[in-house]
Amino acid sequence: MAGKITFTMIKPNAVKNGHCGSILHMINAAGFCYKGLKMIKMTPGLAKKFYAVHKDRPFFNDLVDYMCTSPVVVAAISGDNAVESFRNLIGATDPKTAAPDTIRGKYGESIQMNAIHGSDSDENAAKEIALIFKDEELF
Numbered sequence: 547m548a549g550k551i552t553f554t555m556i557k558p559n560a561v562k563n564g565h566c567g568s569i570l571h572m573i574n575a576a577g578f579c580y581k582g583l584k585m586i587k588m589t590p591g592l593a594k595k596f597y598a599v600h601k602d603r604p605f606f607n608d609l610v611d612y613m614c615t616s617p618v619v620v621a622a623i624s625g626d627n628a629v630e631s632f633r634n635l636i637g638a639t640d641p642k643t644a645a646p647d648t649i650r651g652k653y654g655e656s657i658q659m660n661a662i663h664g665s666d667s668d669e670n671a672a673k674e675i676a677l678i679f680k681d682e683e684l685f
């Protein structure tokens with residue numbers, strides 16, 4: 547059965563450009579609730595752990611550098627069929643091909659600076675939440 551929890555991160559460019567409020571509103575308007583929410587600055591160690599599945603890809607080092615350039619906003623969110631419905635809300639990885647009414651379609655600047663992350667499975671959502679949040683930060 548599909549789980550009710552997923553993990554998201556508003557990436558540095560979207561935070562720096564003042565899009566947090568609009569993005570958090572889109573997430574709420576789509577029916578999700580916040581279980582945990584905070585702003586953090588990623589370190590290279592944390593970014594490498596977070597994106598470990600991509601460690602052999604050509605874009606890995608650049609992506610890790612980028613994720614540490616300025617703060618990100620991270621959230622654990624709940625909703626029906628959370629992983630799949632949230633991936634639909636954020637749109638395709640490349641903002642050029644993301645539908646215009648998706649978060650990446652609206653706020654993504656490039657394939658790297660694509661505004662937002664969304665977990666790709668229930669298992670990864672649980673891992674990502676455990677990596678970023680302490681138990682007492684989740685409600």
Ligand code: UDP
Pocket residue numbers: 600605609638639657658659660662663664666
């Ligand atoms: N990414 C990149 N260059 C690429 C592909 C991906 O910089 O050619 C970045 C992008 O920020 C993306 C992240 O790596 O969101 C993870 O890639 P993945 O293929 O898992 O895309 P996602 O699951 O985020 O849609």
Ligand code: MG
Pocket residue numbers: 666
């Ligand atoms: Mg992915």
